[in-house]
Amino acid sequence: MTERxxxxxxxxxxxxxxxxxRELMARDGLGVPYEAxxxxxxxxMGTLYRRxxxxxxxxxxxxxxHVEAVAALARQALxxxxxxxxxxxxxERQFELEADDRGLSELLRGARQGTDRLAQGCARIAELAxxxxxxxxxxxxxxxxxxxxxxxxxxxxxxAVMDASRQHDxxxxxxxxxxxxxxxxxxxxxxxxxxxxxxxxxRKAPVPPASPNGEHAHHVxxx
Amino acid sequence: MTERxxxxxxxxxxxxxxxxxRELMARDGLGVPYEAxxxxxxxxMGTLYRRxxxxxxxxxxxxxxHVEAVAALARQALxxxxxxxxxxxxxERQFELEADDRGLSELLRGARQGTDRLAQGCARIAELAxxxxxxxxxxxxxxxxxxxxxxxxxxxxxxAVMDASRQHDxxxxxxxxxxxxxxxxxxxxxxxxxxxxxxxxxRKAPVPPASPNGEHAHHVxxx
DNA sequence: CACAAAGTGGAAGCGTTTTTCAACTTGAGA
DNA sequence: TCTCAAGTTGAAAAACGCTTCCACTTTGTG
Numbered sequence: 486m487t488e489r490x491x492x493x494x495x496x497x498x499x500x501x502x503x504x505x506x507r508e509l510m511a512r513d514g515l516g517v518p519y520e521a522x523x524x525x526x527x528x529x530m531g532t533l534y535r536r537x538x539x540x541x542x543x544x545x546x547x548x549x550x551h552v553e554a555v556a557a558l559a560r561q562a563l564x565x566x567x568x569x570x571x572x573x574x575x576x577e578r579q580f581e582l583e584a585d586d587r588g589l590s591e592l593l594r595g596a597r598q599g600t601d602r603l604a605q606g607c608a609r610i611a612e613l614a615x616x617x618x619x620x621x622x623x624x625x626x627x628x629x630x631x632x633x634x635x636x637x638x639x640x641x642x643x644x645a646v647m648d649a650s651r652q653h654d655x656x657x658x659x660x661x662x663x664x665x666x667x668x669x670x671x672x673x674x675x676x677x678x679x680x681x682x683x684x685x686x687x688r689k690a691p692v693p694p695a696s697p698n699g700e701h702a703h704h705v706x707x708x
Numbered sequence: 709m710t711e712r713x714x715x716x717x718x719x720x721x722x723x724x725x726x727x728x729x730r731e732l733m734a735r736d737g738l739g740v741p742y743e744a745x746x747x748x749x750x751x752x753m754g755t756l757y758r759r760x761x762x763x764x765x766x767x768x769x770x771x772x773x774h775v776e777a778v779a780a781l782a783r784q785a786l787x788x789x790x791x792x793x794x795x796x797x798x799x800e801r802q803f804e805l806e807a808d809d810r811g812l813s814e815l816l817r818g819a820r821q822g823t824d825r826l827a828q829g830c831a832r833i834a835e836l837a838x839x840x841x842x843x844x845x846x847x848x849x850x851x852x853x854x855x856x857x858x859x860x861x862x863x864x865x866x867x868a869v870m871d872a873s874r875q876h877d878x879x880x881x882x883x884x885x886x887x888x889x890x891x892x893x894x895x896x897x898x899x900x901x902x903x904x905x906x907x908x909x910x911r912k913a914p915v916p917p918a919s920p921n922g923e924h925a926h927h928v929x930x931x
Numbered sequence: 932c933a934c935a936a937a938g939t940g941g942a943a944g945c946g947t948t949t950t951t952c953a954a955c956t957t958g959a960g961a
Numbered sequence: 962t963c964t965c966a967a968g969t970t971g972a973a974a975a976a977c978g979c980t981t982c983c984a985c986t987t988t989g990t991g
Contacts, residue, residue, distance in 0.1 A: 490969060491956070491967090491968090492957085492958060492959080492968070493959090493966075494957070494958070494967095495845035495958095495967075495968060498968085498969085512944085518947085518948060518949085519948080519949070519950090520947095521950070528969080528970085529953085529970040529971055530949090530950085530967055530970080530971075531950095531951085531968090531969060531970055531971075532968075532970075534949090534950070534951080535968075535969080578928040598730045612784060619950095631991090635883070637885070638869055638880070638883060638884050638887065640888070641865075641868045641869050641872050641884075642864075642865035642866070642869060642884060642887075642888070643865070643868065644868065645865055645868030646861055646864050646865060649864050657861070659898065660858070660861065660895075660898050661861055661864075661865060661900060662810040663895045663896060664858070664861070664862070664865075664887070664888060664892060664895045665865070665887060665891055666891070667890070667891040667893075667894040667896070668886075668887035668888055668889070668890040668891025668894070668895075669887060669891075669895065670890075670893075670894065671890040671891070671894040672883075672886045672887045672891075673886060673890070674767055675882065675883050679966060682964090702770075709954095714937090715936095715937060715938065715987080715988060715989080716988075716990090717937095717938075717939095717987065717988070718937075718938055718939090718987095718990090720935080721938085721939085736945080741977085741978060741979085742978080742979070742980090743977095743978075743979090746940090751939080752940035752941055753940080753941070753979090753980085754938090754939060754941070754981085754982085754983095755938075755939055755940075756938055757979095757980070757981080758938075761980095797960090825944060
């Protein structure tokens with residue numbers, strides 16, 4: 486199992502490839518073409534493939550420490566005196582990192598599957614985030630119906646705003662985060678499952694009054 | 709400019725193409741390959757291209773009435789006795805439609821540019837939605853710092869959750885909507901622009917206690 | 932029926948990205 | 962210095978989707 490070290494020139498090329506990938510993925514996301522990375526590094530595609538046969542290998546090498554940094558943020562947030570402050574602080578810091586790095590943003594949002602370092606890192610973050618939620622709930626700073634899954638939802642929501650506005654208005658995600666977090670504190674509990682019976686009931690009358698003009702409800706084309 | 713009617717067989721093919729596109733776009737989104745549509749309709753790609761040279765033409769023909777239906781929802785919501793109820797009712801109905809139709813969902817979320825029917829329809833919806841917001845603000849049912857743009861933000865947010873969970877948990881968007889709407893009502897006003905000076909101030913101390921290693925006093929164990 | 936116009940199908944050409952490969956280069960140990 | 966395994970390269974092939982094109986078929990009218 487001795488991993489003999491790379492030849493000197495090979496190691497240098499590897500570093501160049503990593504740097505190029507780092508920059509491009511931060512700007513354009515994880516899906517940046519291999520060819521673009523190789524060109525930016527001044528190498529051929531063959532070299533890139535030799536070092537990182539799977540894109541996952543490249544992503545792994547690049548983002549391991551970033552993911553670890555986010556986990557560290559979460560751990561620090563868990564030490565905050567006030568659980569709610571800790572939670573909001575964590576979310577803000579996390580999104581600040583994501584705002585500067587589209588690759589990281591995609592990584593943290595996409596559901597990880599592999600057994601690699603990254604997947605474990607993300608799992609650890611999820612666990613810590615769950616603790617942040619639970620701690621805030623226990624302290625009475627969040628309603629008890631808020632669950633860890635709601636944080637993932639918030640992550641999706643704010644991330645979408647970030648994606649849509651990265652060019653146009655890079656700070657817009659802060660508003661989305663403020664709305665989402667306020668929403669967590671004030672949302673009504675989700676209605677318990679009555680969906681099944683709902684269909685047997687007469688469909689809930691449209692909340693707005695049955696049209697002042699006396700027309701009937703507008704026809705909505707069936708999907 | 710007399711548009712002579714299509715030959716009988718051509719018209720029949722056109723309908724088949726529309727049906728196929730309808731179904732595929734509802735399931736897979738607006739980007740479904742032309743080839744798949746043609747195959748599903750039992751036609752060749754040439755026929756599809758002859759009738760709908762631009763994808764936009766196809767989308768136009770397919771979604772005009774759906775967009776109009778959403779606008780109608782908004783108009784109806786504006787007639788609700790209670791502005792807040794009208795707003796939430798509208799959002800729920802709108803997303804219910806989107807939940808059943810991925811194409812519509814993409815359409816309403818993507819920024820429209822063209823001068824075609826759809827673009828105008830979307831613009832009309834945006835206008836009506838803005839009125840819904842303003843009406844709720846005037847009635848004191850929403851804080852005055854909430855602006856029409858916030859509704860677009862909510863649209864992005866809930867839409868992202870819908871996209872991520874359409875397979876796994878198709879009703880999850882309802883939770884996202886509840887959180888978002890509650891957030892609109894309870895969010896703090898976004899801080900006025902002091903960003904410029906912020907950098908001159910000592911960077912706001914991390915909210916959790918400043919000790920990364922901190923075995924200092926303020927460690928509050930939460931059992 | 933005959934025939935011109937309308938309509939059709941699907942292969943070919945193009946562009947993009949992934950992945951492989953065989954010929955060529957180079958570092959470093961003997 | 963010599964040698965060869967490690968390393969490199971870029972072209973080529975495969976996969977995918979868009980778009981065009983033209984030989985062929987169908988319609989409906991005279």
